[in-house]
Amino acid sequence: MNVSAHRAFSLLKELAFERVSGSQAEERAANRLLEEARAAGVDAHLEEFTVPCGEVKYARLVVTAPYRKEYEVTGYERAESTPAGGVDLPFYYAETLLPVHLERVKGKAVLINGRLRRADYEKLRKAGAAAILTFSGSTIDRRNETDCDIRKLRETMTEPFGHAVALNMRAADAAEMVRRGAQQVHIELESICCDRVSHNVCAVIEGTEKQEEIVSFGAHYDSVYFSTGVYDNMSGSVIIMELLRYFAAHRPARTVKFNWFGSEEQGLLGSKAWTAAHAEELDRHVLMINVDVAAATLGQNAAPVLATEAAVGYVDALMHEAGFACQVKLDIYSSDCIPFADKGVPAINLCRFGAPGANYIHDRRDSLKSAYIDEKSLDITLQQALFLACRVVNAASFPIAREISGEIRDKVDEYLFRKEAKK
Numbered sequence: 001m002n003v004s005a006h007r008a009f010s011l012l013k014e015l016a017f018e019r020v021s022g023s024q025a026e027e028r029a030a031n032r033l034l035e036e037a038r039a040a041g042v043d044a045h046l047e048e049f050t051v052p053c054g055e056v057k058y059a060r061l062v063v064t065a066p067y068r069k070e071y072e073v074t075g076y077e078r079a080e081s082t083p084a085g086g087v088d089l090p091f092y093y094a095e096t097l098l099p100v101h102l103e104r105v106k107g108k109a110v111l112i113n114g115r116l117r118r119a120d121y122e123k124l125r126k127a128g129a130a131a132i133l134t135f136s137g138s139t140i141d142r143r144n145e146t147d148c149d150i151r152k153l154r155e156t157m158t159e160p161f162g163h164a165v166a167l168n169m170r171a172a173d174a175a176e177m178v179r180r181g182a183q184q185v186h187i188e189l190e191s192i193c194c195d196r197v198s199h200n201v202c203a204v205i206e207g208t209e210k211q212e213e214i215v216s217f218g219a220h221y222d223s224v225y226f227s228t229g230v231y232d233n234m235s236g237s238v239i240i241m242e243l244l245r246y247f248a249a250h251r252p253a254r255t256v257k258f259n260w261f262g263s264e265e266q267g268l269l270g271s272k273a274w275t276a277a278h279a280e281e282l283d284r285h286v287l288m289i290n291v292d293v294a295a296a297t298l299g300q301n302a303a304p305v306l307a308t309e310a311a312v313g314y315v316d317a318l319m320h321e322a323g324f325a326c327q328v329k330l331d332i333y334s335s336d337c338i339p340f341a342d343k344g345v346p347a348i349n350l351c352r353f354g355a356p357g358a359n360y361i362h363d364r365r366d367s368l369k370s371a372y373i374d375e376k377s378l379d380i381t382l383q384q385a386l387f388l389a390c391r392v393v394n395a396a397s398f399p400i401a402r403e404i405s406g407e408i409r410d411k412v413d414e415y416l417f418r419k420e421a422k423k
């Protein structure tokens, strides 16, 4: 039995549907991955965990002065609702939230540039903004070819700073409001919080010689709203499925675990749940290999390593030996490797990023229809993953020290909001 990019890509096509955290579609994908792992003769099961979700019943934004116009908006999930009938507020565009802006936001509906980052949320809450408006997309979007993004107030924001009234709108509409000098807005929002269930798909193949040492493979299989997530990250999901098939047929010296994580897109919730539920075995983990985004036809390979410069040197040398073009570097990567590195497990990500102009992520363009991923290109990361996996899993003595450099530990802490970003 060898790996097959063709078989992997067929599975990817089968699972090319929206798979949002906590949805039935996400569960359907989990069950399909489970079935596939079991069909390879491997012991596999689902592990469920709770995710904080939300449902927006109603969201409305109307400019009432100096002109009147209703704009398309989406309410943030887990936002605060307005009183029934809505609220009327002065409007203010606060751009970058400099002190000069923050002096003027109190009691207003405040539009900021682009994405709502946690640091901005903190500033707006502390400065007393009455409602928060963000925008997504670009000012030249065609309405029938794009979506007004649905966003969520994550617990990393609401736990310390409470729930705010928050809406998202299209960039072109935000620009129009500013251009036309909007002064007063009417906002209505009904947003309820609820918990849903998400799943990790977990499989294990016992080692033949060094069972007590574990190498874990990971890939998230959820997607965001509107995205079929074929690039991000069914590509990685089907790659590690091929590795599972390979090791089912060629038993590894060390124990290998495979985890398809749910709810990664909502803040690495699946891998956080997994590392919490499996805390007692993390000491035996010698490495985690994560695959997140692959198969881009026009693209480039990268391998951020969350360990030490020595580990980078080892991975880089392997890539040279095998003739793989891959930029190996010491860095964090925003994916399920983070909770492992946080617990002291060295981690390597394998990614193939799309080149500019052929790289669509987190919206409806992450789709087979965009014709930017293909089977042959998926094989590039698959072969890199297989080569690296075989070398480490069967190494006589484990080649990567169980060590995370201070630089990476700092970046992980910053990523998890334990310390402020260095200015």
Ligand SMILES: [Zn+2]
Pocket: 220, 232, 233, 264, 292, 293, 335
């Ligand atoms: Zn991803």
